Amino acid sequence: xxxxxxxxxxxxxxxxxxxxxxxxxxxxxxxxxxxxxxxxxxxxxxxxxxxxxxxxxxxxxxxxxxxxxxxxxxxxxxxxxxxxxxxxxxxxxxxxxxxxxxxxxxxxxxxxxxxxxxxxxxxxxxxxxxxxxxxxxxxxxxxxxxxxxxxxxxxxxxxxxxxxxxxxxxxxxxxxxxxxxxxxxxxxxxxxxxxxxxxxxxxxxxxxxxxxxxxxxxxxxxxxxxxxxxxxxxxxxxxxxxxxxxxxxxxxxxxxxxxxxxxxxxxxxxxxxxxxxx
Amino acid sequence: xxxxxxxxxxxxxxxxxxxxxxxxxxxxxxxxxxxxxxxxxxxxxxxxxxxxxxxxxxxxxxxxxxxxxxxxxxxxxxxxxxxxxxxxxxxxxxxxxxxxxxxxxxxxxxxxxxxxxxxxxxxxxxxxxxxxxxxxxxxxxxxxxxxxxxxxxxxxxxxxxxxxxxxxxxxxxxxxxxxxxxxxxxxxxxxxxxxxxxxxxxxxxxxxxxxxxxxxxxxxxxxxxxxxxxxxxxxxxxxxxxxxxxxxxxxxxxxxxxxxxxxxxxxxxxxxxxxxxxxxxxxxxxxxxxxxxxxxxxxxxxxxxxxxxxxxxxxxxxxxxxxxxxxxxxxxxxxxxxxxxxxxxxxxxxxxxxxxxxxxxxxxxxxxxxxxxxxxxxxxxxxxxxxxxxxxxxxxxxxxxxxxxxxxxxxxxxxxxxxxxxxxxxxxxxxxxxxxxxxxxxxxxxxxxxxxxxxxxxxxxxxxxxxxxxxxxxxxxxxxxxxxxxxxxxxxxxxxxxxxxxxxxxxxxxxxxxxxxxxxxxxxxxxxxxxxxxxxxxxxxxxxxxxxxxxxxxxxxxxxxxxx
Numbered sequence: 001x002x003x004x005x006x007x008x009x010x011x012x013x014x015x016x017x018x019x020x021x022x023x024x025x026x027x028x029x030x031x032x033x034x035x036x037x038x039x040x041x042x043x044x045x046x047x048x049x050x051x052x053x054x055x056x057x058x059x060x061x062x063x064x065x066x067x068x069x070x071x072x073x074x075x076x077x078x079x080x081x082x083x084x085x086x087x088x089x090x091x092x093x094x095x096x097x098x099x100x101x102x103x104x105x106x107x108x109x110x111x112x113x114x115x116x117x118x119x120x121x122x123x124x125x126x127x128x129x130x131x132x133x134x135x136x137x138x139x140x141x142x143x144x145x146x147x148x149x150x151x152x153x154x155x156x157x158x159x160x161x162x163x164x165x166x167x168x169x170x171x172x173x174x175x176x177x178x179x180x181x182x183x184x185x186x187x188x189x190x191x192x193x194x195x196x197x198x199x200x201x202x203x204x205x206x207x208x209x210x211x212x213x214x215x216x217x218x219x220x221x222x223x224x225x226x227x228x229x230x231x232x233x234x235x236x237x238x239x240x241x242x243x244x245x246x247x248x249x250x251x252x253x254x255x256x257x258x259x260x261x262x263x264x265x266x267x268x269x270x271x272x273x274x275x276x277x278x
Numbered sequence: 279x280x281x282x283x284x285x286x287x288x289x290x291x292x293x294x295x296x297x298x299x300x301x302x303x304x305x306x307x308x309x310x311x312x313x314x315x316x317x318x319x320x321x322x323x324x325x326x327x328x329x330x331x332x333x334x335x336x337x338x339x340x341x342x343x344x345x346x347x348x349x350x351x352x353x354x355x356x357x358x359x360x361x362x363x364x365x366x367x368x369x370x371x372x373x374x375x376x377x378x379x380x381x382x383x384x385x386x387x388x389x390x391x392x393x394x395x396x397x398x399x400x401x402x403x404x405x406x407x408x409x410x411x412x413x414x415x416x417x418x419x420x421x422x423x424x425x426x427x428x429x430x431x432x433x434x435x436x437x438x439x440x441x442x443x444x445x446x447x448x449x450x451x452x453x454x455x456x457x458x459x460x461x462x463x464x465x466x467x468x469x470x471x472x473x474x475x476x477x478x479x480x481x482x483x484x485x486x487x488x489x490x491x492x493x494x495x496x497x498x499x500x501x502x503x504x505x506x507x508x509x510x511x512x513x514x515x516x517x518x519x520x521x522x523x524x525x526x527x528x529x530x531x532x533x534x535x536x537x538x539x540x541x542x543x544x545x546x547x548x549x550x551x552x553x554x555x556x557x558x559x560x561x562x563x564x565x566x567x568x569x570x571x572x573x574x575x576x577x578x579x580x581x582x583x584x585x586x587x588x589x590x591x592x593x594x595x596x597x598x599x600x601x602x603x604x605x606x607x608x609x610x611x612x613x614x615x616x617x618x619x620x621x622x623x624x625x626x627x628x629x630x631x632x633x634x635x636x637x638x639x640x641x642x643x644x645x646x647x648x649x650x651x652x653x654x655x656x657x658x659x660x661x662x663x664x665x666x667x668x669x670x671x672x673x674x675x676x677x678x679x680x681x682x683x684x685x686x687x688x689x690x691x692x693x694x695x696x697x698x699x700x701x702x703x704x705x706x707x708x709x710x711x712x713x714x715x716x717x718x719x720x721x722x723x724x725x726x727x728x729x730x731x732x733x734x735x736x737x738x739x740x741x742x743x744x745x746x747x748x749x750x751x752x753x754x755x756x757x758x759x760x761x762x763x764x765x766x767x768x769x770x771x772x773x774x775x776x777x778x779x780x781x782x783x784x785x786x787x788x789x790x791x792x793x794x795x796x797x798x799x800x801x802x803x804x805x806x807x808x809x810x811x812x813x814x815x816x817x818x819x820x821x822x823x824x825x826x827x828x829x830x831x832x833x834x835x836x837x838x839x840x841x842x
Contacts, residue, residue, distance in 0.1 A: 021515035022496055027504040045780070047708040051563040058505060058557050075334050076376065079783040098336070102377050104608055118454065119373075125607055127549065127567060131501025194564055194702075196710035197780060 027130075032066055032137040033144065037257050037271035038129065040071045040205075041097055041108040041122055043078035044088065047192045050201070052107025055126040059133055066137055068255055068271040070181060071205045072097055077106050081197050083190035086246060092214035093207055099215065099266075112136045113259065113266035121266075142168045143223070147256055147274040151249060156237040158276055160211060162256050163230050170223035175262045176269070177216030180233050181255040182209040183273075187246065208247070211235035216259060237276075252276045311355030316841045318419070319347035322371070323834040330793070331786050331816060332832035336378040337371055344369040344378070348385070348419070357392035365453075372422040373452070375828045379422075383453045386426060395435045402426040403445060407464045407485035408526035410615030411541045411574050412600070415449075423609050425602075426450040427460060439468040449602040449611065456602045456611055457492030472531075481528040488521045489613065495603045499547055502567055502605070508556040513547060513569050520546040522600065522614075535580045541598070543572035548599040549607075550638055567604070572597035576617060584650075591644040593619055596667060599637040619644050620662040621677055623695070626752045626770065627719050627739040630817055631699040633673040639666045642673075654683045658693075671714070674698040679721075691723040701746060707781045715745040733758040737768075747815065748776035767796040770815065791815075797835075804841040810834070 040056055042049040056069055073088035074097025080087045100110045103122035110122040111132040117123055123132065148161040162178060170176050184206050191201035211233045223229065235254075240247045257271035322344045324337040337344050345368045352361035365385030373379040388401030404426055406414040417424040429447015436442060444463035448455035464485035472478040491499075499516055506512050526539035547569045555566035573596050580589040593616075601611040616635040619642035623629040642664040650656045657680045664673040679693025697717040702709040721739040728734070737754040754768035770793040777788030797810025814831040 019517060019519055021517055022500065023515045024500050024503045024513055045783075047706060048564075051565055054557045054559075054561055054563045057559065061558050062505070079785070082778075082780050082784075094334070098334075098339075102374060102379075104374070104610075118451070119610075125549070125605055127502040127565065128498055128605055130505045131498050134501060192708045192711075192780070194706075194708055196708050 027062065030063065030066070030134060030137045033141045034066065034137050034139065035145070035271045036063070036067050036112055036133050036136045037255075037268045038067060038069050038133065039096075039100060039110045039113070039122070040069060041074065041076075041100060041103060041106055041110075042071050043073055043076060043106055044084055044189065044191050044203075045079050045081055046077035046106045047194050049077070049107045050191060050193045050198075052109065052126045053204075055129060056109070059130060062130070063133060063137070067133060068257070068273045069205045070183060070207050070255055071203065072100075072207050074098070081190045081192055083197050083199050086187070086189050086244070088203070088206055088208075090209070092210055096207075096214050112268040114268075140168075141270075142166065143170070143258055143270045145256065145258055145270040145272040147254060147272045149254055149274050149276060151276050153249075156239070156249070158211075158235045158237065158254065160233040160235065160254055160256070161230055162233065162272070163228060164219075164223065164258065165228045166223040166225055169225050172220075172222055173262070174260055176219045176223065177259055177261050178212060178219060178231055178233075179214070179216035179257055179259065180211035180235070181207055182211060182235055182237075183253045183255055184208045184246065184248070184251055185253070186248075186251045205253075208252075209235070211254070216261060218261075219258075249276045311353060313351075313353050314842060315349065315351040317347070317349050317838065318840075319345065319838045320372075321345045321836040322831075323836075325833045327813065327830075327832035328785065329789065330791055330813060330830040330832060331783060332813075332830045335371065335376050335829070337369060338832075341369040341378060344371055346370045346372050346419075346422075359390040359392075360388065362387040367422075370422070372420075381453060385424070385453060386450075397433050399431045399433075400429070402428055402450060403431050403447065405431065405443075405445065406615070407462065407487065408483055408524050408539050408541075409537070409576060409617055411539060411576060411598075411617075412485055412522040412524040412543075412614055413460075413462050413487045414613075414615035416615070421609060423612075424450055425612060428455050429460075441466050449613065451610070457494060458602045459490045460487065460602060460613060461490075462487035476532065479528075479530045483524075483526050485524045485526075486521065487613070488519055489600075489602060491518045492603070495605060498605045499567065503547075506555060506566070507558060511555055511566060513567065516547050516569070517545075520544050533582050535578075537578045539574070539576045541574040541576075543598055543600060545569055545571045546600075546604075548597070548601070548604050550597075550599075552638060568597075570597040572599070574598050574616065586650075587648040589644075589646040591617075591619060591646075593617065593640070593642050594667075595635075595637060595640040597638060619664055620673060620675055621646070621660045623677070625721055625723075625737065625739055626754075626768075627741040627750055628677070628695045628721060630741065630750075631697055631701075631715055631717065633664060633699065633704055636664075636666070636672065636703075639668065640672070641665060641667055651680075656681050670700070670703075671698065672700045672703055687727045689725045693721055695719040695721070711780050713745050715743055717741050717743040731760040733760070740773075744776065746776060746779060747772055747782065749774040762800055762802060764799040764801075765796075766798070766810070767794075769794045772815075806837075806839045808835075808837045810836075 040052060060067055060069060072093055075094040078089050100122045103120050104124040107126055108122035108124040109129050115121050116132050144165040146163040150159040160180060185204040187203040187206055188200050189203060191198050237249055238247050253273055253275045255273045257268050259266060259268045324342055326333055326338040332338055347366040349364040362384055363386040366382040367379050369378045369380055386402040388399055390399040404415050415425055415427045427445060427447040428450050429445060431443060431445035433441060433443040442465045446461040449460060464483055466483040469480040470477050503513050521544045524539060524541040529536045547567050550568045551565050553566040553568050554562040554564055556562050575594045578591045595616060600614045602613055603611050616637060618635050620633055644662040647659045660677040662675045665671050676696045679691055681691045683689050699715040701707055701715050702712040719739060719741040723737045725735045735756040739752040741750040743749055750770055751773045752770045757765045772790050775788050775790055779787060793813040793815055795810060795812045799808040811834050812831055816830045817828060
């Protein structure tokens with residue numbers, strides 16, 4: 001009898017009373033001047049990565065122009081499948097993938113390069129990305145960024161004007177940098193998924209190159225509240241190799257973002273994107 | 279406050295230990311208490327090798343060196359026990375095999391007081407309830423897994439046969455803790471029935487564990503669940519608390535022993551990797567948070583007589599994922615331990631494919647038979663089978679070996695292992711292009727003692743398989759020069775490689791590669807030093823029932839272990 005009493009005491013001690021449940025509201029609309037950068041670490045030999053990509057499509061549908069997406073095929077599980085026509089890897093993409101560590105595995109995504117989880121700069125649970133994007137949209141807005149592109153069809157050169165309009169001051173000590181990326185979408189090529197290799201998978205927002213250093217170009221100027229500054233960059237789109245459909249300006253876009261690079265902080269302040277041919 | 283006091287106490291112990299370590303040996307005064315501990319250190323020198331895929335992690339690219347070290351110090355004085363562990367990680371690949379981790383500090387400390395019928399412990403607690411199905415706090419160094427509970431535990435001896443304990447705290451994570459509060463307790467007893475000549479012994483127990491989520495975790499879960507648009511997938515509300523219960527008993531009668539445990543988890547939100555979620559485009563993709571209750575039924579039955587011993591083990595698991603924070607993945611935040619249901623193999627090739635315990639859907643049986651066929655000949659046969667609750671085969675193994683002791687000088691072991699391993703499920707590879715790995719692995723092991731001090735052990739294994747990397751051969755020779763030295767040379771060779779596996783990087787796929795290992799061990803008293811050159815193929819590494827995929831290794835390993 002006594003042991004039974006002890007057990008019941010233990011049970012009642014733990015189930016003391018009924019708790020109030022936390023309701024899960026429907027996803028509401030978020031209005032924000034911020035444009036958040038989501039860097040997706042992916043790979044064509046990564047079976048779980050299409051799950052992450054679907055999640056990102058959903059986030060893009062929810063947040064629209066407030067979200068800029070970059071798909072980084074850096075190194076891990078990014079090697080071509082036997083059915084692949086292309087190899088999306090290049091050395092700077094690999095450097096960026098390593099820069100965005102730690103992460104537990106792919107798919108992973110870094111949201112504005114903020115360490116939301118102690119041991120992950122890039123979060124490997126796609127279910128959490130929605131919350132981190134929302135958090136960032138609700139965070140302090142410090143600067144506006146717009147892109148103005150001009151494309152010369154003959155030389156394949158893209159002139160990039162990045163127009164920066166701060167809404168707070170940035171001192172030199174913040175070491176603000178601009179990174180300009182070159183992306184390509186609508187690339188039909190193979191991709192592993194949890195069941196097989198999909199031969200005609202549409203790869204969007206693929207990071208193809210940089211118009212600056214992969215780690216950004218320092219602005220080297222102070223930025224003051226409400227004082228507009230323009231920074232110019234240029235990029236020449238390579239000619240595709242014979243038989244390839246890559247490097248198609250009609251499917252390419254430029255992504256630029258302002259970020260810090262101080263004491264290990266990699267925070268992105270604001271991102272912007274523009275198609276090379278509208 | 280208590281933490282600060284303990285921290286200072288531990289620092290003091292570390293300081294005093296410096297004097298002890300420099301002494302040739304420790305002395306234990308009868309009333310001065312006892313001081314003891316252990317030291318373990320690994321140093322890895324990384325040598326880049328593109329041929330085996332040992333590239334593209336910081337250690338191969340630029341760091342070149344990584345080290346891990348643990349120093350345990352304990353002091354017992356009358357009714358007081360205190361202890362601490364200093365942990366050091368420098369460019370370590372232990373925490374993340376694809377990354378680099380650097381930190382150091384006091385990784386564990388505790389104080390324990392014996393107050394008669396009551397004993398209490400504060401600080402880091404390693405403990406379990408039953409077989410660990412609802413709660414187990416333990417350390418697995420090969421995976422840098424340490425889920426000690428940082429808090430307090432009270433244990434009260436009701437009488438000679440019955441004990442009740444309760445604990446509360448937060449789960450340790452590296453040098454920090456997770457935010458959720460874990461609390462639990464158990465009642466454990468001993469009952470003797472039957473006559474004194476033929477007693478029936480019962481060791482019953484009952485346990486409860488509860489987790490209270492942090493606000494941050496609840497926020498993350500709400501944000502994740504908000505994006506579920508399909509009404510049947512929506513979860514309308516979530517709870518801060520969940521509860522787990524377990525009843526268990528060991529019955530022994532003569533040569534029989536029977537352990538049985540039944541555990542229940544109250545409805546809880548967790549990530550089910552096999553459940554699909556509908557996106558706004560209508561696509562269904564795997565990985566969805568579900569709210570389900572969970573159960574585990576686990577039993578072990580063993581019987582032994584003079585020439586034969588049999589152990590039968592069975593387990594059924596349904597929705598029993600229990601983490602301190604449901605947003606964590608892989609080995610992070612695991613609170614409980616689900617016993618693995620396969621043989622713990624030790625040979626290089628027979629242990630190459632080890633199935634990780636599945637917490638969402640698994641049922642398994644294992645039979646282990648040991649027998650003496652003659653005075654010098656003994657045998658062992660093991661069968662294990664694991665499937666999902668829906669009937670999909672996950673793992674099957676038949677392992678049999680015979681051991682012949684010819685005389686004091688010569689001992690021979692030979693056997694064969696047959697395996698089927700669902701690589702798509704265990705390693706997350708695409709199911710349609712990843713067939714189950716089916717292997718046949720004969721092996722032999724011969725130990726010859728030339729003299730009392732000099733011995734030679736030779737191992738040979740061949741794994742025949744058409745899947746994954748293809749067939750392998752492995753050979754090892756180990757020369758023992760007691761009491762100090764041991765030398766080892768071994769090699770693993772991809773004798774018939776698989777050229778069609780899309781899961782292997784093109785740079786490595788289909789290559790015939792030799793993976794050599796050689797080195798030596800020097801032992802002196804309680805100190806052991808080993809230095810080895812190692813080339814190791816990528817594979818699943820399991821330790822204490824927890825598994826993870828480890829990349830290839832190329833380099834030199836130096837290890838020191840010492841107890842005092």
